Amino acid sequence: MKFEFPNWVEYGLIPFLNLVTAFLVAGLVVLIVGENPLDAAYFMVRGAFGYGGGIGYTLFYATNFIFTGLSVAVAIHCGLFNIGSEGQAYIGGIGVATACLALDRYIPWYFTFPMAIAGAAIFGAAWALIPALLQAKRGSHIVITTIMFNFIASALMVYLLRDVFKPEKTQNLETRTFETGGQIPKLDWVFELFGTGLQGAPLNYSFVLALVCCFLVWLLIWRTKLGFDIRTMGTSPSAAQYAGINQTKVIVIAMLISGAMAGMMAINPIMGDQARMAEGFPGGAGFVGIAVALMGRNHPIGIILAAILFGALWQGGADLAFDMPNITRDIIVVIQGLVILFAGALDHVYRPFLAKLFENKTDNATSNLAGEDT
Numbered sequence: 001m002k003f004e005f006p007n008w009v010e011y012g013l014i015p016f017l018n019l020v021t022a023f024l025v026a027g028l029v030v031l032i033v034g035e036n037p038l039d040a041a042y043f044m045v046r047g048a049f050g051y052g053g054g055i056g057y058t059l060f061y062a063t064n065f066i067f068t069g070l071s072v073a074v075a076i077h078c079g080l081f082n083i084g085s086e087g088q089a090y091i092g093g094i095g096v097a098t099a100c101l102a103l104d105r106y107i108p109w110y111f112t113f114p115m116a117i118a119g120a121a122i123f124g125a126a127w128a129l130i131p132a133l134l135q136a137k138r139g140s141h142i143v144i145t146t147i148m149f150n151f152i153a154s155a156l157m158v159y160l161l162r163d164v165f166k167p168e169k170t171q172n173l174e175t176r177t178f179e180t181g182g183q184i185p186k187l188d189w190v191f192e193l194f195g196t197g198l199q200g201a202p203l204n205y206s207f208v209l210a211l212v213c214c215f216l217v218w219l220l221i222w223r224t225k226l227g228f229d230i231r232t233m234g235t236s237p238s239a240a241q242y243a244g245i246n247q248t249k250v251i252v253i254a255m256l257i258s259g260a261m262a263g264m265m266a267i268n269p270i271m272g273d274q275a276r277m278a279e280g281f282p283g284g285a286g287f288v289g290i291a292v293a294l295m296g297r298n299h300p301i302g303i304i305l306a307a308i309l310f311g312a313l314w315q316g317g318a319d320l321a322f323d324m325p326n327i328t329r330d331i332i333v334v335i336q337g338l339v340i341l342f343a344g345a346l347d348h349v350y351r352p353f354l355a356k357l358f359e360n361k362t363d364n365a366t367s368n369l370a371g372e373d374t
Contacts, residue, residue: 005354005355005358006358009358011297011299013354014350014351014354015297017350018342018343019295019339019342021349022335022341023041023338023339025338025342026334026335026339027040027041029334029335029338030327033327033331034326035326035327039324040320040324043319043320043323043324044312044313044316044317044319044320046319047318047319047323048311048319049316051196052194052197052198052199052201053199054315054319055191055201056187056191056198056199056201056202056203057202057203057311057314057315058308058311058312058314058315058316059207059308059311060203060204060311061311061314061315062207062210062304062310063203063206063207063210063268063307063311064265064269064282064283064285065285065288065292065310065311066214066292066303066304066307067210067261067264067268067285068086068265068286068288068289068292069289069292069306070213070217070289070303071258071259071265071289072289072290072292072293072294073296073300073303074217074220074257074258074261075142075258076234076293076298077221077230077231077234077254078230078231078255079234079237080142080234080254081143082131082142082146082259082262083142083143083147083287084145084146084147084149084259084262084286085258085285085286086150086153086262086284087146087149087150087151087153087154087286088124088127088149088153088259088286089124089262089263089265089266089285089286090154090266090281090282091123091124091127091156091157091263092119092121092123092124092127092263092264092267093120093157093266093270093277093281093282094119094123094157094160095116095122095124095263095266096116096120096266096271097165097270097277099115099118100178100181100270101165101175101176101178101182103181104180104181104183105181106181108180109181109182109183109185111181112181112182112271120260120263120264120265120266120267121260121263121264122263124259124260124261124264125259125260126259127149127153127259127263128258128259128262129255129256130145131145131146131255132252132255135251135255136251142255157279161173161174161175161277161279172278174277174278174279175276175277176276178275178276182271183271183272183275184204184205184267185204185205186201186203186272187203187204202273203272204271204273205272206268207268209264210268213261214300214301215300217261217300218299218300218301226253229245229250230253230254232245233245233251233254262286262289265286266282269281269282288340290340291310291339291343292306292307292310294343295309295343306343309339310336310339313332313335313339314336317335317336318332
């Protein structure tokens with residue numbers, strides 16, 4: 001029988017131990033390349049949180065990871081492992097770009113923004129629909145179909161950027177630059193309240209949208225009947241069937257919501273940073289979202305914290321590679337990979353020991369109570 005840990009262990013202690021282990025192993029890697037791990041840790045933290053621009057970039061990257069982390073988490077709650085957030089984000093970009101290209105010259109950004117949100121969500125959800133139907137009606141494994149759809153999305157985007165969206169007289173696979181009506185303003189004013197600035201960091205209102213989506217996902221999963229059906233499907237499909245839950249309907253809806261969350265990730269880089277849609281804009285955020293969801297225990301609060309951690313690794317790693325030339329960008333990728341490894345694949349390293357420890361503690365407490373009764 002699986003041991004049930006207290007919430008503070010499941011959601012706090014175990015992720016913390018995994019993270020500490022990852023950084024200890026990363027410290028060994030830094031030692032091997034001839035640098036001081038403590039100095040490396042200092043430069044990384046300073047690069048991520050030591051000045052306004054660093055914080056801005058950290059939260060900018062975290063915004064992408066929040067969206068994709070929510071995408072993975074919603075599917076996991078339904079017992080589905082959506083590996084297709086990268087492709088769904090890619091296709092969501094089509095909805096964002098279409099809205100911006102059509103409206104940016106005619107209306108202000110705050111009218112374009114809701115249209116881009118709707119476009120991103122609809123296109124992302126649509127890309128998740130076929131894998132959902134194949135899973136629900138044909139039993140095709142969601143992991144395989146979503147991985148395949150990532151490759152299809154990449155090829156489709158190349159075609160669209162080359163033959164549909166690319167303006168004349170340019171060789172770059174990208175759309176034209178959006179006018180101000182298709183660009184989300186930066187959050188400089190927030191940082192100015194604290195006496196600093198973004199210093200060029202592209203943090204924008206997409207971060208606020210990501211936080212709103214976290215609240216809405218929490219509301220959906222834990223405060224609605226649909227959320228209860230989704231969690232029941234994820235916990236015990238046989239119990240869901242016995243309770244009369246329409247499994248096909250729940251699987252499809254969960255995947256549509258998952259795809260919509262991934263699709264909205266495209267708003268941040270397209271409208272908030274590049275002001276255009278270019279090839280490769282997701283930048284691997286869909287795959288990082290898997291680690292973010294796992295480390296955050298598929299809960300919106302945990303996802304926010306894990307996303308900020310990975311945002312700090314992305315931004316702090318860039319500054320670290322600059323301050324310590326021996327630590328190349330490849331080493332930074334190794335450190336990021338170690339965090340992903342211990343947050344996901346090696347998540348059970350400490351569980352047997354902790355389970356034994358808490359079982360013994362529970363047995364001792366029970367024995368003491370029995371002794372007092374006698």
